[in-house]
Amino acid sequence: MAETMNMKELFALLVRRCRAVLLTALIFAVLLGGMQAFRTSRSNSDESDVSAEEQIASQYADLAALKQQLTTTKAKVASLQEYVVQAPLMEIDPYRVYTTTMLIGLTPAENAPVASASQEYSDGAVCAAWLAGTDIQKLAADTSFAEIGNLYLQDLFSAKPLSGGVLSLRTYGTSRERAEELADMLYQGLHRQFSGENSSTPTVNAVLSSATLCETNTEIADKQDKIFKELTTAKESLTTLTSKVQSQELALPHDDETPSPVKSGVKYAVLGFAVGIILACLWILVKAVFSGRIETAGQLEAMGGAPYWGTLAVAKRKSDRWADAILGETLWADRNAAAAHLADRVAACDSASAGIAIISSLSDQPEELDDFVAALKDRDYSVSVIMNVASDPAAFACLKKNGLILLAERRGMTRMERLKAVHTLMHSFSRKANGTFFF
Numbered sequence: 001m002a003e004t005m006n007m008k009e010l011f012a013l014l015v016r017r018c019r020a021v022l023l024t025a026l027i028f029a030v031l032l033g034g035m036q037a038f039r040t041s042r043s044n045s046d047e048s049d050v051s052a053e054e055q056i057a058s059q060y061a062d063l064a065a066l067k068q069q070l071t072t073t074k075a076k077v078a079s080l081q082e083y084v085v086q087a088p089l090m091e092i093d094p095y096r097v098y099t100t101t102m103l104i105g106l107t108p109a110e111n112a113p114v115a116s117a118s119q120e121y122s123d124g125a126v127c128a129a130w131l132a133g134t135d136i137q138k139l140a141a142d143t144s145f146a147e148i149g150n151l152y153l154q155d156l157f158s159a160k161p162l163s164g165g166v167l168s169l170r171t172y173g174t175s176r177e178r179a180e181e182l183a184d185m186l187y188q189g190l191h192r193q194f195s196g197e198n199s200s201t202p203t204v205n206a207v208l209s210s211a212t213l214c215e216t217n218t219e220i221a222d223k224q225d226k227i228f229k230e231l232t233t234a235k236e237s238l239t240t241l242t243s244k245v246q247s248q249e250l251a252l253p254h255d256d257e258t259p260s261p262v263k264s265g266v267k268y269a270v271l272g273f274a275v276g277i278i279l280a281c282l283w284i285l286v287k288a289v290f291s292g293r294i295e296t297a298g299q300l301e302a303m304g305g306a307p308y309w310g311t312l313a314v315a316k317r318k319s320d321r322w323a324d325a326i327l328g329e330t331l332w333a334d335r336n337a338a339a340a341h342l343a344d345r346v347a348a349c350d351s352a353s354a355g356i357a358i359i360s361s362l363s364d365q366p367e368e369l370d371d372f373v374a375a376l377k378d379r380d381y382s383v384s385v386i387m388n389v390a391s392d393p394a395a396f397a398c399l400k401k402n403g404l405i406l407l408a409e410r411r412g413m414t415r416m417e418r419l420k421a422v423h424t425l426m427h428s429f430s431r432k433a434n435g436t437f438f439f
Contacts, residue, residue: 011326035268063248089220097216294415310345312438343379355403356402365387407422408436
């Protein structure tokens, strides 16, 4: 049956059954929408208990802690990135470092207590105290150093107090001149800080200054390595924290996200309506293909072995009229007009003068067929009607004596197997139908 129905005929069949499709869709919409609204209402009531509120409060607290970590990590990443870009130490090649070493001697003040002076200057305590409280930016400003604006000058020198009040000062640079310039700036600042009219201030003297090229400085290499590792770790931590914060925010039950039973029900009602339409259409198409009933004019022509002449049925429902329009059927205003049209088709056949036999595989003779028979008799035709022709003993005589044979069937009612029996009967009498029509 499937091969005798084209896409237009299948679509027209769906249009003809649209009331059943819509009814099925409405049933699915009511069922799914009502069930979902009930489930949402119960879910909302269950979530209002104390344990749920405590859990939500805990989630918000965890989110606040994560955001605080995220802010701290962002600041750390920004600080490390700024250091990598601006710090002079990061510009130095640790495998080609210019180093200037300066030994600075501190002479005790004239009025300093002997015991105090002996204790302080013998173990380098003054040097250590100076080193801890030195403001490199202030020293650079006092000496008009060229790179006073750089906040990371402190990393370009190291100082170590030696016994006997001697300070070992070492500066680093990308060139010999830069290393010596920084060492000179530090010495001038130190000299200016500890020199003056105050007799209690110790004096500063440069003992020895030398500049060398160090092929490898593991201390600088290790420090640069440490900065880059810290930056990489901080960035990874920042990515992880950002992902955690986003996940936590999505997991939080916001007030505006509390599902509404009405909205949820409407949403599922629309879904149920669509599902109902799809299932009903599939059922109608499958039933049409496998039910073994005649649904289209193409099927009637193929099974009856004769051309299709039209229909006597007057479509009263809009769905039937739409389907007939899709198939190109004439939309009759009444049964008399439809009968007159088919009577005109009969008049065009010469064999009609010998008598007309209207046969059908169905048992009951409808009113539409009575109107058609009356229209033919009004034109002085001899008409015989045989219903359930395959089982009627008078079929043989009727088929033999009449010159024109018309096969009349009802759409959706005629079974293919019964139509095959009619076709076999006619073939046994060496007769065939001249035309087919629906009633």
